[in-house]
Amino acid sequence: MGARVDIRYRVLGIRVVLKQGNIQYPISSIQYPYSHSQFVELQSVHVNHAKMTTQEKTVLVTLRKQRWQVEPGKTARQVIQSLDLNPENYLTMVNGQLTDDSVRLKAGDHLKLVAVISGGAHAA
Amino acid sequence: MPRKCRKCQRPAVINMRQHKLALCADHFQEWVVNQTERFIKKYRMFTHDDRVLVAVSGGKDSLALWDVLLQLGYQVDGLYLGLGIDGGFGYSDESRAMCQAFAEKHPETTLHVLDIPTTYGESIPEMAARTRRGKGKPCSVCGLVKRHEMNRIAHDLGYHVLATGHNLDDEVAVLFQNTLNWQVGYLARQAPVLPESPGFARKVKPFCRFYERETATYAIVRGIDYVYDECPFAEGATTIYYKELLNRLEADKPGAKLHFYLAFLKARETLFAHWQEEHVELHPCENCGQPTSAPGLCTFCRLLPEEVRPRVRHAQPIMVKSML
Ligand code: SF4
């Protein structure tokens, strides 16, 4: 069944899969550059940690043109606070999905902050 | 895992700490639509018999409002004013494109577009520079032009109600500013509904109880494309500064903004129960007919060069309608 996936380098957010063994796992969550929409059965995964780049071991945070790399394991809200930003001013998208900010971030996740404050009164 | 939706246990897209309510994308959309209907009725904004014109800027709030009012089945159309602002990324062009794209997806509604530079020969920043109003920022001229033109167009096209996408953060920022300065006259007039008066449409703010993060969330979950970049002149605006300040308070005390606004609306009833607007005699403007306090020309017509003034009497927006 399914294709055999042998991913040596860019394994992003794969920890869940390793813990659960050989399960059906949406390959889209493995992200760029292995992003396809169909489901593939993961049969074996070889992760070469030595070859992982920092991006794959950390969480990438972006806000407009700004970028940060932060340690995984914190919630989105904690990450925002650790960057000295106010969580009230942003929405959080994790790997392209809008989510409430209590979500805990894994290595390889992309947290995109969407600023919500606008100039306001000038719309009238 | 993120929080779970209170209604269906799926992952929440938003947690509204002031309501202690986390919802998934579907239940959040439903909640926004129902709440808007509730506010429209509570503040007696309009009914299904009224023709409503929404002032759209291409931003999240106004497009989300247009979308919600359509879902609720109101007779609602959009009005976009092209201001001729570029800011290095074609701000006005982009915002107009967003409004048109929205209109094209909704055959049941019409977008009216009036381009200020093509109509009156000058962009808003050019008008501001020529008349030297506003210390390098065109915002006061911009506000004046928008107020006049929205009123005029609503009146000419037979809309009784003018709706704007002001959210709670906009309202509390203004409230905070007016309180710091004790602008009693402004406080007396700050409300979800400004009644109609001869020559002026009723003005309503159906989103006045939603936080800005909620209108943004709504736009995203509904897949509405909006201009994410601000008008270049909004940078450094005092409203933004107050919004950030109030959000710091909100982060420590969830619900502080909502409470400030609702408690004000309540206090307003007693504070201003006997408030009398200073009686000003209004006269029709000699050029455009819109009521104005000083005899002669209204402030908008005074802003225009003499040879351009007659255009105010005939300028009509163009209509954008979906061919779907
Ligand atoms: S920021 Fe100023 S110039 Fe820009 S749209 Fe608002 S009022 Fe007009």
Ligand SMILES: [Zn+2]
């Ligand atoms: Zn739900």
Ligand SMILES: [Zn+2]
């Ligand atoms: Zn006039």
